[in-house]
Amino acid sequence: MADSLLKQAAPEKLTPKDFKSDQEVRWCPGCGDHGVLNSVQKAMALMGKPKEDFAVISGIGCSSRFPYYMDTYGFHSIHGRAAAIASGAKSANPNLEILQVSGDGDALAIGGNHFIHAVRRNIDMTILLFNNEIYGLTKGQYSPTSKHGMVTKTSPFGTIEQPFHPAELALGAQSKFYARSIDTNIKLTSEILLDATKHRGTSIVEVLQNCVIYNDGAHSLITDKNTKEEYQLVLRHGERMIFGKEKNKGLVMGGNGKLVVVTIGEHGITEQDILIHDAHTPDPHMHWLLSNMTAPEYPVALGVIRDVAALSYEEKMVQQIKDVQAQSSIKCMDDLLNSGDTWEV
Amino acid sequence: MSQKTKVIEKEEVVIRFSGDSGDGMQLTGTQFSDTSALFGNDVATFPDYPAEIRAPQGTVGGVSGFQLHFGHTEVNTPGDYADVLVAMNPAALKANLKWVKASGTIIVNEDSFTERNLEKAGYDSDPLQDDKLADYNLIKARVTSLTKECLKDSGLDQKSILRSKNMFALGMVYWMFDRPLAHTEEFIEGKFKKHPLVVDGNKKVLRAGYNFAKTIEALAYNYSVAPAKIKKGTYRNITGNKATAWGLIAAAEKAGLPLFCGSYPITPATEILQELAARKDLGVKTFQAEDEIAGICTAIGASFAGNFAVTTTSGPGLALKTEAAGLAVMTELPLVIVNVQRGGPSTGLPTKTEQSDLMQAIHGRSGECPMPVIAASTPSNCFEYAYRASKIALEHMTPVILLTDGFLANGAEPWRIPKMADLSPITVPLAKEGDDYMPYARDEEKLARKWAVPGTKGLEHRIGGLEKMDVTGTVSYVPENHQVMTDIRSERVKKVANFIPDLPVKGEENADVLVVGWGGTYGHLTTAVRELQKEDKSIALAHFNYILPLPKNTEEVLKRYKKVIVCELNDGQFAEYLRSNFQDIKFQQYNKLQGLPFTVKELKETFNQLLEEK
Numbered sequence: 001m002a003d004s005l006l007k008q009a010a011p012e013k014l015t016p017k018d019f020k021s022d023q024e025v026r027w028c029p030g031c032g033d034h035g036v037l038n039s040v041q042k043a044m045a046l047m048g049k050p051k052e053d054f055a056v057i058s059g060i061g062c063s064s065r066f067p068y069y070m071d072t073y074g075f076h077s078i079h080g081r082a083a084a085i086a087s088g089a090k091s092a093n094p095n096l097e098i099l100q101v102s103g104d105g106d107a108l109a110i111g112g113n114h115f116i117h118a119v120r121r122n123i124d125m126t127i128l129l130f131n132n133e134i135y136g137l138t139k140g141q142y143s144p145t146s147k148h149g150m151v152t153k154t155s156p157f158g159t160i161e162q163p164f165h166p167a168e169l170a171l172g173a174q175s176k177f178y179a180r181s182i183d184t185n186i187k188l189t190s191e192i193l194l195d196a197t198k199h200r201g202t203s204i205v206e207v208l209q210n211c212v213i214y215n216d217g218a219h220s221l222i223t224d225k226n227t228k229e230e231y232q233l234v235l236r237h238g239e240r241m242i243f244g245k246e247k248n249k250g251l252v253m254g255g256n257g258k259l260v261v262v263t264i265g266e267h268g269i270t271e272q273d274i275l276i277h278d279a280h281t282p283d284p285h286m287h288w289l290l291s292n293m294t295a296p297e298y299p300v301a302l303g304v305i306r307d308v309a310a311l312s313y314e315e316k317m318v319q320q321i322k323d324v325q326a327q328s329s330i331k332c333m334d335d336l337l338n339s340g341d342t343w344e345v
Numbered sequence: 346m347s348q349k350t351k352v353i354e355k356e357e358v359v360i361r362f363s364g365d366s367g368d369g370m371q372l373t374g375t376q377f378s379d380t381s382a383l384f385g386n387d388v389a390t391f392p393d394y395p396a397e398i399r400a401p402q403g404t405v406g407g408v409s410g411f412q413l414h415f416g417h418t419e420v421n422t423p424g425d426y427a428d429v430l431v432a433m434n435p436a437a438l439k440a441n442l443k444w445v446k447a448s449g450t451i452i453v454n455e456d457s458f459t460e461r462n463l464e465k466a467g468y469d470s471d472p473l474q475d476d477k478l479a480d481y482n483l484i485k486a487r488v489t490s491l492t493k494e495c496l497k498d499s500g501l502d503q504k505s506i507l508r509s510k511n512m513f514a515l516g517m518v519y520w521m522f523d524r525p526l527a528h529t530e531e532f533i534e535g536k537f538k539k540h541p542l543v544v545d546g547n548k549k550v551l552r553a554g555y556n557f558a559k560t561i562e563a564l565a566y567n568y569s570v571a572p573a574k575i576k577k578g579t580y581r582n583i584t585g586n587k588a589t590a591w592g593l594i595a596a597a598e599k600a601g602l603p604l605f606c607g608s609y610p611i612t613p614a615t616e617i618l619q620e621l622a623a624r625k626d627l628g629v630k631t632f633q634a635e636d637e638i639a640g641i642c643t644a645i646g647a648s649f650a651g652n653f654a655v656t657t658t659s660g661p662g663l664a665l666k667t668e669a670a671g672l673a674v675m676t677e678l679p680l681v682i683v684n685v686q687r688g689g690p691s692t693g694l695p696t697k698t699e700q701s702d703l704m705q706a707i708h709g710r711s712g713e714c715p716m717p718v719i720a721a722s723t724p725s726n727c728f729e730y731a732y733r734a735s736k737i738a739l740e741h742m743t744p745v746i747l748l749t750d751g752f753l754a755n756g757a758e759p760w761r762i763p764k765m766a767d768l769s770p771i772t773v774p775l776a777k778e779g780d781d782y783m784p785y786a787r788d789e790e791k792l793a794r795k796w797a798v799p800g801t802k803g804l805e806h807r808i809g810g811l812e813k814m815d816v817t818g819t820v821s822y823v824p825e826n827h828q829v830m831t832d833i834r835s836e837r838v839k840k841v842a843n844f845i846p847d848l849p850v851k852g853e854e855n856a857d858v859l860v861v862g863w864g865g866t867y868g869h870l871t872t873a874v875r876e877l878q879k880e881d882k883s884i885a886l887a888h889f890n891y892i893l894p895l896p897k898n899t900e901e902v903l904k905r906y907k908k909v910i911v912c913e914l915n916d917g918q919f920a921e922y923l924r925s926n927f928q929d930i931k932f933q934q935y936n937k938l939q940g941l942p943f944t945v946k947e948l949k950e951t952f953n954q955l956l957e958e959k
Contacts, residue, residue: 088646
C-alpha cells in the first residue's frame with residue numbers, strides 16, 4: 001500500500017524535450033517567441049506535475065500559436081477570449097495547471113475585458129503576456145501598448161493614443177501576482193514561471209518581446225548588451241533594489257513620494273540606504289511605482305514585482321459547493337424534482 | 346367551504362390581475378395559480394410586465410399584468426380574454442379593458458381613481474362614473490382604504506401597509522372562485538418569517554379581502570371549477586425557465602458529469618442562471634461572466650476541460666456569442682446554448698415574447714457552421730427539450746441551440762414530475778487512458794469524435810479554431826481537406842435525424858388544412874385546432890420541436906395536405922426555412938409581431954377563412 005502510494009506520488013522525471021510537440025515551429029527566425037517557448041518548456045519540466053495536467057490556452061496572434069508547439073493539452077482559441085476560456089477550464093477542472101498565452105493585442109485590446117476580470121476573480125492560472133507593442137500577425141499595426149507617436153501601417157503619421165502599461169491595468173484589477181521578464185533571458189523567465197505556478201491565483205508574467213519584423217528594437221535600451229545593465233533592475237523579494245554594471249546604483253524613496261535613482265558612494269549614499277523589495281506586501285503602492293518605471297529615467301523593473309497570497313476563485317467555488325452540499329437535504333435530481341409544493345393526482 | 350347560495354359550475358376561467366409594476370401583481374397571480382393547481386385544476390399562466398422595474402407610476406406603460414387560465418379540462422393557453430379583471434389603478438383598467446370578455450367581471454380599486462391618476466392614465470373622464478362599463482359586472486372596492494383600516498393597529502409602517510393591498514384583491518378573488526386560503530397563508534409565513542408583523546398583516550388583509558367579497562356578495566352567483574381529469578402521478582407547478590434549468594441538471598446527472606453554466610444576465614433568460622446558481626447542492630458550477638462572449642467562452646473552456654457545459658441567453662446575447670459558437674462547431678465540443686427569445690431587433694422588447702431568432706439560430710455564424718437547433722413548446726416541456734438538447738450535444742459532440750421564448754420562460758403550468766430512472770441514458774464518448782487516440786477520428790453512426798479530457802494520461806493533444814486535418818486534428822490548409830471537413834460537419838448534424846422521433850400530427854391524414862407551428866406557440870395552435878376539430882372542421886396540426894435537422898418524415902407529412910399554413914410569431918422565418926427545404930410544397934403564412942402570443946380567436950378566424958377558400 002505504502003509502496004503504491006509512493007509510486008503515485010513520485011512524479012516522472014520530465015525534461016524540456018518532453019514538452020516539445022512534433023509540430024514545426026513557424027515563428028520568424030530571430031523572433032523573441034522562440035526564447036519564451038524554451039523558457040516555458042524548461043520551467044514546466046521542473047514543476048513536478050505530470051504532463052497530462054498541463055493545458056496551454058491561447059487566443060489569436062503570433063504568440064497564440066504557442067499551444068501547437070507544446071506536447072501538452074492545448075487550445076488555440078479565438079481572438080481575445082483565451083482568458084475567458086481558461087477561466088472556464090480551470091473552474092471545471094481545478095487540478096489543471098493552466099498557462100494562458102496572449103499578446104498585447106489579444107489580451108489588452110480585443111480581450112481587455114476578459115483580462116481584467118480574470119485578474120479580478122483571481123483564477124489560478126498563469127497569464128503569459130507577450131508584449132511587443134505591435135500587431136505582428138496582421139503585419140504591423142499599432143497595439144494598445146505601442147508608444148505614443150509610433151508610426152505604423154495604421155498610424156502613418158504617428159499614433160495619437162496613450163498606451164496601456166499592462167502592470168497598471170493589472171494592479172487596477174487587483175492583481176496579486178505580477179512579474180516581468182525579457183524574451184532573451186531564458187533563465188529569468190523560467191525562474192519567474194516557477195514562482196508564478198506556485199502562486200495560487202492569477203499570475204501575470206509580462207514578457208518584453210521583440211518583433212524582429214515589425215517593431216525591431218522596441219525594448220533595445222533594456223536588452224542591448226551595452227546598455228541593458230544600466231536599465232534593468234531585477235527584483236527579488238527581500239533583496240535590495242540594486243542595479244548597474246558596477247552594481248552601484250539603487251532606488252531610494254524621494255521626499256515627494258517618487259522613487260529616485262542614486263549611486264552608492266555618492267552624496268553619502270551607502271548600500272544600507274537602498275530600498276529592499278517586498279513582493280508580498282498587499283499594499284500595491286510600491287509595486288505600482290516599481291512596475292511603472294520606464295527607461296531612460298529609471299531602470300525597467302524585471303522579476304517578481306508582486307506576489308501576494310490570497311484564495312483563488314476556484315478554491316472558493318469548490319468550498320462553497322461543499323458547504324452548501326453539507327447543509328442541503330437535496331442530494332440528487334429526484335430530490336429536487338420532488339421538493340417544495342407537489343401534489344398527487 | 347363558503348355558504349354561497351348559487352354556485353355555477355364552469356369548465357374554465359381566465360383571470361387577469363393588473364396594477365402598477367410595483368403593486369405585486371406577479372406574486373398575486375402566482376399565488377392564485379399555485380392554489381388552483383394544488384386544488385387539482387389544469388393551469389396555464391402568462392405574466393406580462395414592463396421592461397422597467399418601476400416604470401412611471403400610474404401610467405399605462407407601467408402596468409404589470411398576470412393572466413391565468415384554470416380549468417376542469419385540459420388547459421393549453423393562458424386564455425385570450427379574461428372572465429375577471431382585477432385593476433388596481435386607472436392605468437391598469439385602461440391597458441386591459443380590451444382583454445375582458447363581454448359581460449365579464451371587473452374589480453377596481455376605487456381609491457386609486459383620483460383625478461391625478463385618471464389624468465396619468467389618459468382618461469378624460471372617470472370611467473367608473475359614466476356608462477362605459479355598463480356592460481360589465483363592475484365591482485368597486487376601496488382596496489387601499491380598507492387595507493389601511495384593517496392594519497391601522499398592526500404596528501406596521503404606512504409603506505408596508507400599502508404594500509399588502511394586493512392580498513386584499515387576492516382574497517376577494519379567492520372567495521369568488523371558492524379557493525382555500527391555506528396555501529397563500531403558508532407562503533406568507535415562509536416568505537416573511539423574519540418579520541412576524543408583516544406575516545400577520547398580510548394574512549389579515551388576505552382574509553379581509555375574502556370576507557369583504559363574501560359580505561358584498563361580489564358576484565350574485567359564484568363559480569366553481571372542478572379539478573381536471575389528468576393523468577395519475579405527482580405534480581408540481583413549473584415555469585419554463587426553471588424547467589430548462591432542471592432539464593440541464595438532470596442531463597448532467599444522467600451523463601455523470603458536473604454541470605457548468607457560463608452566462609451573463611439577460612431578460613428573459615436570467616432565471617435559468619439564477620436557478621442553476623441556487624443548485625450548488627447538486628454540484629452545479631455557475632460562472633457569472635463579464636459579458637455574453639465570456640459566458641459562452643467559459644462554457645467552451647469548461648467543456649474542453651471535461652464538464653457538461655451550457656450557456657444561457659436571449660437574442661442579442663446569442664448575436665454576441667456567434668464567433669465562439671463557431672469555435673465550438675470547429676472544435677466539436679459538447680455545449681448547449683439556450684436562447685430564450687424576446688422581441689427584437691436590438692434591445693427590442695426585452696420582456697415580451699417572439700420567435701424571431703430562428704434564422705439566427707440556424708444560420709447566424711460565419712462560415713459553413715451547422716449545429717442542431719431544437720425548440721421547447723410548453724413551459725414544462727422545457728425540461729424534456731433541455732434534456733434532449735443535452736443528450737444530443739454530449740452524444741454527438743456538438744454545440745446545440747435550444748430555443749425557448751419569453752412566453753414559455755415566464756409561463757407556468759402543472760407538470761407531472763418524471764423519475765430520473767425513466768429518462769433515457771446519456772452515453773458520453775470519452776477517450777480513455779491507453780486508447781490509440783486521434784482527436785478527429787470518428788464513429789460511423791454519429792460521426793462523433795472522442796472527448797479526451799485534460800488530465801487523462803497519454804492523450805495530450807491540441808484543438809483550436811483553425812481548420813483541422815481529418816482524423817489527426819492538426820492544423821491544415823490543404824484545399825481538399827477543407828472540403829472533406831466541411832462535408833463532415835454538415836453530415837454530422839444531418840445524422841442527428843436518425844436519433845430523433847418522427848413529426849407527430851394531431852388530426853386526420855387527409856384533412857383539408859394542415860396547421861404548422863414550432864416552439865412556444867403550441868398551446869394556442871393546439872387549442873385552436875382542437876376547437877375546430879370539435880366543430881367537425883377538417884384540420885390537423887403538425888408542431889415542430891426539432892428544427893435542424895428536421896424529423897425524417899417531415900416531407901411525407903407536409904405533402905399529404907392540400908393547404909399548409911405556417912403560423913409563427915415572426916415574419917415567416919420557419920416558413921422560409923421549409924420552402925428552402927421543400928420547394929414543391931406551397932406554404933401559406935400567418936404571422937404576428939406584437940410581442941404577444943397568438944390568441945385562439947384570431948387563429949380560429951384565420952383557419953376558418955382558409956377552410957372556406959376553394
